[in-house]
Amino acid sequence: MPHEVIMPALGMAQDTGHIVAWRKAPGDKVAEGDILFEVETDKATMEVEAQGAGFLTSVTAEAGADVPVGEVIARIADSPDDTAPPPTANGAAGTAPDTAQDTGQNTGPGAAEPPAVGADALPEGAAVIMPTLGMSQDSGLLVAWHKAPGDAVGADDVLFEVETDKSVAEVAAGHDGYVAALLAEAGEDVPTGRTIAIISAEAPERTVTRRAADAPEAAAAPKDDAPAVATAAPQPPDRPIAKTEPVDETGASGARPLASPKLRRLALQEGLDLSLLARAGHPQPFHARDLDRLRALSRADAAPAAAPAAASARRLTAEAEAQGFAAFARWASEVAGVGDEAALLAGLAAAGHDDLRCVAVTRFGRTRRYAVPQTRALSGVTEAADDAVPDLTIRDLRGARLAAVEMGPEATPVLTLAGHGATLAVTLECAAGAFEADTALALLTDFAGRLDDPLRHLL
Template sequence: MSHDVIMPALGMAQETGLIVAWLKAPGDAVKTGEPLMEVETDKATMEVEAQADGYLTGIRAQAGENVPVGEVVAVISDTPEDTAPASAPKVEAEAEDAPETADASGIPEGAQIIMPALGMAQDTGHLTAWHKAPGDAVSAEDILLEVETDKSAVEVPAGQSGYIAALLAASGEDVPVGTVIAVISAQKPDNPMMRSAKAATAPTPVPKPEAAKPAPAPAAPAKAAKPAPAVPRPEGRILASPKMRRQATLEGLDLGRLVEAGVPQPYHMDDLDQLRSLATTAANAQAIPQQAASRHLTAELSADGLTDFLNWIETETGAPADISAVLAGLAAGALADTTVVAVERFSHIRRFAAPAQYPLGRALETEDSPTLILRDLRGSALTGLHLGAEDAPVLTLTGRASLTLTLEAGSAQMAPAAALDLITGFAARLEMPLRHLL
């Protein structure tokens, strides 16, 4: 089955994207997550990743061309010889004809702001929060809203200066890419509008700021009448926004509980309260102390050795080091029987097969279950943690100039001697990586 590659919108007011370079040639095999092309707008330049496995075919736009947002630029096909024509563009080039007048639904005059496409396979964006209210003044650089997809959480600038004349979607809604979600007018509106995207046929003017409306009552927490029977842990990757995954990690919450409770994926910040409630219920139902059955070890070390090693790799190879792959190799080198290392960095999880054989960070990625989990939380505010044992031993890096390394593992996962060997071996490799390569 072929997969259309479209020009993504990297900003709210973006109409076109400049293809700086194709990073794959026609007929090349591509894998999900591999850089496919480099795109430039007036705000940013970024590498756009492939959203499917296959072969790059049907290139319709060359390097140096400006392409309207939403237009198909290539196809990822099942075979390198597939010559099936790309489908019609998902989004018409409506920016050229976008009127700045009120339409039949009563939307006021102004520049129309659409839900951007933050990825090539994205159909909708989850509107997490508005940072501006109807009637507010806004500059092009101001953050207008926060959008989540399955792969990223982004604060999106307004892209236009003026006043918020209308907000056409509510926080918490999933809005199709390309849908008009706001209007920014040149003059301060007399009657700014706010409505839900689901109520597009019934706009409601925003009342004058006389008295604040009472906040809606919070949703009732998930019922905890009876402990649910044991349910097998979900297999495969759990779909959750990076922000939700990061917050769950910081609070020590297991996203698998939402799967077991039947909550549909992907998960967003709106699901956090329910996850907390499920975790509290499970904790009350299980009065068994987990810490007594786990290993918890910490080590302190300098970050200079790792920094110098990453700089050395860039100098030798001419390209920035793959930090996650490098850390996976160093960690696996300290534990001989580690075959798959999962690295979580900025809430993005990658799994590497036999990374100890590729100390410079060129291990191949895999979908196999990890035998070791490594969380790279450097730069966060955390100075230490104690989350307890998980499905595999967990190494966590925190700190900045001075690093703290924490190992957590179940007593059945690692003997005391093996746990000591792992944390001391990894710490030594982080402090002097080159010494362990020689």
């Protein structure tokens, strides 16, 4: 089928191509895929293939010529003699080669037939094509025209916007003149290389406006890429405060005081309030060296305070996986012959803490006391007399509907196991004098770690 050969658009910003050489002479027989000519752009020299079989005729541009992109420079005809009148020098462009096959009857304005008389006849002028903006782009969504038919345009004026997979780009007219024809509507997806506008040098007597295809109208509204930004400033999330942290970090100004991690840890261990330093006007950031000053401030602050009891209590909470200990208890019962879960708990809690010789375990309302050996061997945990004085009480509330407890310090330190889901909450409560801060932290984290993975205990 006869068709036209145009200068292809090979680069994003290319508007002319330099014909380096013709590989076929006028009248030559060509097969689809044969190299017709070589074209040089800013970046590269490329070979242009024939899009169909036939004979090369009507060659209008010679080697060495610079030809505007989209301009027809030859025809592939059915016979070597079929030399239809070549298009005018700056004539309307034809279909881009790579879309010639699939554009159907509506192949754009450059049809080779003699200009038809009628509504469809297109004005003369420079063709503007749908550009190739991406490596593998084969069509572009026409977002909007920025000019109306008949408008005067400069070469650098934005003529339309096109959306590809990656972006929305504004495309300049590329020619000075007047908008003589708009051959696609906003919302249409147009194959690259297709002529979508004609810019005439003179003000056109008439203009043409039509759709690029007969396809049902595409969704015309361009995507709204910028959804309204929520106007209300997002609320700062509640700052999670470690459950073991007694430090009130609200400084005098209401902001969190700047303090080094080391000082925070030391303050935490001693139950000191960093905001005292801030309220005293001590310059931030605070470091470990400020600990003495913080201690002094804390003493001065505590002297008139009315609630020494509360300040002297410790309450720490840790989390452990329920499944770890449950599985271990089953194993211990079936394989190791240690069937008393309470004894296992006592052993796991006291191991490594030589001060804890007697541990009381309260389960289901019954309290039993255990003597724990210093060897860590769980099988060595034995039940003690009812009048033995426990160093630690374990309150086993697993399965009860309690998520956490806060009971206040008792005569002996109390470890409470709570939670009925996958996670156990382990809470240590004691008087400040019962354990040093370090010891309390170690006791709780060791115990929680062993509940998580009791096998660690055996290693």
